Amino acid sequence: MKPNTFMPKLAGVLLATCMLAGAAEARGKKLELYPVSDATKGTYQELCAECHGGDRLGGIGPALLPESLKRLRASAAAATIKEGRVHTQMPAFGDQLNDQQIADLVNMIKTPLGAMPVWGEKEIMETRIFNEDYKPVEKPVYESDPLNLFVVVETGDHYATVMDGDTFEPLTRFKTQFALHGGPKFTPDGHYVYFMSRDGWITKYDMWALKVVGEVRGGINSRNIALSRDGKHIALANYLPHSLVMLSAEDLSVEKIFDAESLGGETTRVSAVYQAPERDSFVVAMKDTPEVWEVSTNPNAEPEYDAYVDADNYGKDGAKPTSEGLFALRRIQVDAPMDDFFFDQSYKHLMGSSRDGKSGVVVDMDEGSTIAKIDLPGFPHLGSGISWEWEGKPVMVTPHLRESKISVIDMSNWSVLKTLDTAGPGFFMRSHENSKYAWADVFFGPNKDQMYVIDKETLEIVKTLKPLPGKTAAHIEFDRDGSHAILSIWENDGMIIIYDAKTLEEVKRIPMSKPSGKYNVWNKITFSAGTSH
Known part of the structure; x- marks a missing residue:
């Protein structure tokens, strides 16, 4: 869904703020879902679709999907629908809806979609928008040390503050997309920084001009981003759809989309992506399949140990690896899916946590093999x-x-x-x-x-x-x-x-x-x- 305004006007991004308030600490028994009625679908289309999308994938307001609302308590969601939220554009619907109708809407937004949503190059590029007021500058517009600045992400009201690291005085404060996550990523010279929201919005910000450059929505439910060693490419890890998206850091255009599938063809969510600067690559964690991916960010990369492979041809009719250069793909097989990676400073060793939360698994990235397991309950x-x-x-x-x-x-x-x-x-x-x-x-x-x-x-x-x-x-x-x-x-x-x-x-x-x-x-x-x- 293409936005028709730029980020400084996106006050509507707060419409579902309370829908997620306290979600990180929410605990309790699993919500029992029931079939969504036609009446509830009609209510959603009448009251919610304009901002959150007719398909619940989001618009000027965030997506309303169970992947985005995973830890949300039903009572908090119901209270927000009924009462709205002060200081945002989320209105109160308590005078239009009774308690059962509100409960039915909560049930709907916690119900998974019937099919995997399509979010490919066409859909991504339709969302791309640039700030007409932005003008690049040749040097910073302030006297502070540009390499000792802080970006402070304020999730309480969805702003970010740029702060001088010597005086600890704010230089500017600006509106961000809803629910930023995963940490901003800076270009090697610190000139630009990229933010990512849970709804897949990527924002490019000029740290010298203190201005937003542009935005694009690369996914529907996203985990994090990484920036290549040369600062030219962005990698986006997605839960929805199951994809790894490569974007140009210059103009936020799509460069390549990897469908996240194992060698056996099983589709998987992408847990996270990391820059490995010493290896000139991205390292990718897969949520549902026992593989670790390494994607080259070196345009001169060559196949190594038959490791960089073309996912479409590998293993078919005896085909040999053909992929090399930029975005060449290497697959490392592990015993079980791993989450939450740590790298040593050389990026030779990767440590991931096992899905059962009881151990750490160490992988030698050069050899592409598991070399240790650590008891870490x-x-x-x-x-x-x-x-x-x-x-x-x-x-x-x-x-x-x-x-x-x-x-x-x-x-x-x-x-x-x-x-x-x-x-x-x-x-x-x-x-x-x-x-x-x-x-x-x-x-x-x-x-x-x-x-x-x-x-x-x-x-x-x-x-x-x-x-x-x-x-x-x-x-x-x-x-x-x-x-x-x-x-x-x-x-x-x-x-x-x-x-x-x-x-x-x-x-x-x-x-x-x-x-x-x-x-x-x-x-x-x-x-x-x-x-x-």
């Missing part, structure tokens, strides 16, 4: 893992999503070196090459207001901070030189708190609306070992 959040040198050997440290612990893994032999007990499951870890400390949150449970500071030499928790009692403290990020650590109070009426990274003393507080992530240009473009990649 409690679902390690490997994508948030960080690494540093400890007593002459590399260690990787990861929080766990389902157990109250942090694991320290010896990467020289892929064994668990130490386990730290915590007050609850965690989500993020961060450090910096110039800091002696690593920081880890307690994201889930009653102790979500705590933040741990870990000594990287002793591997011990040396301080527990509680910056705002009762409020979620999360997602540390460092400035360019590692002298300051910036923490989020993950609430709609939240803030960021800046700490002196050496003394651990508080320096400054800046109010923000649920600042879910803060991303420093320098740390991201240099692939710091202390931050997620």
Whole structure:
């Protein structure tokens, strides 16, 4: 569905804000679905389709699909339909609909579509739009260090703030698409940054001009994006449809679409895509099939060990690999599907978590084979893992999503070196090459207001901070030189708190609306070992 306005006018993107409010923490028994009646379909078309699309795939409002609303509580959805939401364009329908009609609409949006939606090159290109007010600049329009800027994603009201990393003063604040996810990705020179929303919208933003350049919708339900080492290509991982989409970073046009299928022909969701800069490639996690893909971003790539293969010809009638160069595809077979990848700094080794959440699996990317399995119960959040040198050997440290612990893994032999007990499951870890400390949150449970500071030499928790009692403290990020650590109070009426990274003393507080992530240009473009990649 092609938008007819550009992002600064997309206030309608908030129409379903409350439909997802609190979804990340929603828990409870599975909703029992029942057939959607013609009357309910008619109600949807009358009241909802104009903004969310007649097929529920979204328009100026987000898609209303179970994939997008997976953890949404039915009661929260019903309350929003009935009461609307203050400060957004989501109206209240309580005077038009009775409780049963509202329940029927909730049932409808939680019901899967009857068939896989089509979202190919034609559909993608029809959504592409550019900012008529944007003009490129030859140098930054500010005096701040462009490599020490932060992008702060504020999911409470769907804005992003660009902040000076030296003065910690905001330079600008602008409207984003609804429900950004996966972390923004910067070009190698830090000039441009790309954002992705759960509804598959990709936004290109000029960090020098402080202006949105353009947008395109590359998927219906998307997981994350990656940018190639040269900054020329964007890879988008999709749950809906089952695809991996390659876009031009210059003009957001479609370059190639991979249908996500195993060698056996089974279709699969794409869990995530990562840039592997040392390999000049993208590495792709598959949700439903035991394969890891590597897609070359080197136009001169050649087939290696019969690994780069053409998915259409491989294995048919004895055909040999023919694909080489840009977007050449390599498939690595593993024992079972893996999620949530971590890479060592050389990108030779990949660690993924098993689907049962009980172990980590290590793959040698050069050899294309599994070389180790690590006992890691409690679902390690490997994508948030960080690494540093400890007593002459590399260690990787990861929080766990389902157990109250942090694991320290010896990467020289892929064994668990130490386990730290915590007050609850965690989500993020961060450090910096110039800091002696690593920081880890307690994201889930009653102790979500705590933040741990870990000594990287002793591997011990040396301080527990509680910056705002009762409020979620999360997602540390460092400035360019590692002298300051910036923490989020993950609430709609939240803030960021800046700490002196050496003394651990508080320096400054800046109010923000649920600042879910803060991303420093320098740390991201240099692939710091202390931050997620």
